[in-house]
Amino acid sequence: MSNLSFRSVDLVPQSAVNATGGQWGLARTDAGRRLVVSLPPESPVLAEVEGERQQLAASVLIVGPLSPRNAAAMRRHLPWLSPVLIGRRTSAGLGDRLGLATPGHVRAIRQAAPAIAPVFAQQSIREMARTHRTPEDVIDAATWGAFEAGWRDGFGSDADHLKAPDEIDRCLAAGFTQFTFDPGAFVNADDAAGDGERVRRALDALPWDGLEDSPGGLLARYEGRRFDADGLEIVFDGETAARAAVKYGGAVAHVAALYRHLRESAGERPFEIEVSVDETETPTTHAEHLLIATELQRLGVAWIGLAPRFVGRFEKGVDYIGDVGEFDRDVAGHAAIARANGGYKLSLHSGSDKFSIYPAIARHTRGLVHLKTAGTSYLEALRVVAATDPAFFASIYSFSRARYDSDRASYHVSARLDHAAEDAGTMDRPADLLDQFDAREILHVTFGSVLTAVDDEGRPKFADRIKELLERFPGKYAEALERHFVRHLAPFKA
Structure with a gap:
């Protein structure tokens, strides 16, 4: 690959590949990462790649930015960099809020579980808004990260927690292949838990046109029925069916x-x-799960995974809070229902750091499982910041404390400011805060x-410095991510 070495660029060895009659690689320069491409002078691909050009003896050398145009050119000509369908393979979503985590995610997959299908391009529409990113940014970051790491075994892309058609359209245009629908706003747990008259009124008020059904039709299908879900017996009486329909009928519609x-x-x-109904307050019972699956099938919806609201608490970035034995029994039933209704995956949302329950969900799902993680890649980035610029980390921590009461509103968390250190700047090991529950x-x-x-x-207060570090x-960040995610992935390997 000697043609790729020019102007003392530091070529990332595993990125180099022969394709389109030439050579492609990623280099680290004083100005940052750059795409390096060597192509014959007559190659039509030259017109698709932007950057500084140099005529060599038998080729044209381009050193270009990590731009949307160049990312799109790579996906066209290096097809393994385009997201693919994951299907029902055991999979893991590896969210990346900074756009720099994919090389570390690749290292973790290779080390712990090469058979697990990775989803490198994953971010919720809510998180995109909060980080001022676009769907294109998410796809492009995964493209560059997979290219840098030399990953050529395919990866998925997940537009997470979509709630509206315009959000679907934006992510479809960017090239996403998986779409996670979040109908949580239409889950009606309050009326479903009410008295008989309240349940009856709520049942009548469901969007029956969208459900292509009627109250009488639904009750007739379920009342008095016994369902065998891979050995799990679920019995519906009229009240159970009505309450399940009230709770989830609007979500199904x-x-x-x-x-469509x-x-x-x-x-x-x-x-x-x-389909995700995990971000709700009350757990999804086995009967409710069965009704969701049965009604979606009746309406012609095809899906590869479902995230019920399991028992216990799934808070961000910390281990499971609840009775592990109760979770074991709960997930066993949900997994049986999934197997009996087409063999779709159970999806574990807010799945980061739930080490105490990984063995149970891996055992009961028998490979039909998707582990979804996101924010802890950001926390591992802060670990690198704390190690390389402690004073800067202390300023981030102080700012985060000031923002916590307002920012926590849309998350299920229980951290308390009075249980966390007030000032990271006075600590000998400020990175220890990343291992303390509340901080x-x-x-x-x-x-x-x-x-x-x-x-x-109007200049970024923290973001640019974090990315600069x-x-x-890059080796420190990749090592931190590998160490962190090997623990997540190992329980799920075949």
Whole structure:
């Protein structure tokens, strides 16, 4: 690959590849990472790549930016860099709020579980808004990260927690292949728990046109029925069916509407969906899960994964809070229902650091599982910051404490400011805060405020410096991510 070495660029060895009659690689320079391409002078691909050009003896050498145009050119000509469908393979979503984590994610997959299908391009529409990123930014960051790491075994892309058609359209246009629908706003747990008259009124008020059904029709299908879900018996009486329909009927109708919109908008493009009802207060019972699955099938919705609201608490960036034995029994039933209704995956949302329950969900799902993680890659970035610039980390921590009470509103967290250190600047080992329950959650949920904060002149207050440190110490960040995610992935390997 000698043609790729020019002007003393530091070529990342594993990125180098022969393709399109030439050579492609990623280099580290004083100005940051750059795409390096060597192509014959007559190659039509030259017109698709932007950057500084140099005529060599038998080729044209381009050193270009990590731009959207160049990312798109790579996906066209290096097809393994385009997201693919994951299907029902055991999989793991590895969210990346900074756009620099994929090389570390690749290292973790290679080390712990090469058979697990990775989803490198994953971010919720809510997180995109909070970090001022676009769907294109998320896809491009995964493209560059996979290229840098020399990953050529395919990866998925997950547009997470979509709630509206326009969000689907934006992510479809960017190239996402998986769409996670979140109908949580239509889950009606309050009326479902009410007295008989309240349940009856709520049942009548469901969007029956969208459900292509009627109250009488639904009750007739379930009342008095016994379902065998891979050895798990679920019995419906009229009250159980009515309360389950009230709680999840609106959500089912909303998912069906989103699915039809996506199917029409995608045309011939392949896609897959996951359904998520995890961000609600009350657990999804086994009977409710069965009703959701049965009704979605009746409406023609095809999905590869479902995230029920399991028992216990799934807080951000910390271990499971609850009775592990109760969770074991709960997930066993949900996994049986998934197997009996087409063999879709159970999806574990807020899955980071739930070490105490990984063995149970891995055992009961028998490979039909998706582990979804996101924010702890940001926390591992802060670990690198704490090690390389402790004073700067202390300023981030102080800012996060000030933002916590407002930023926690949309998250299930229980951290308390009075249980966490007030000042990281006085600590000998400030990185220890990342392992303390309350400080960890405080730092976790304030990511959006940290990454979008600006000073009085409108310049980024923290984001640029964080990325500068990660770019300066890419090995430290990759090592931290590998160490962190090997623990997550190992329980799920075949």
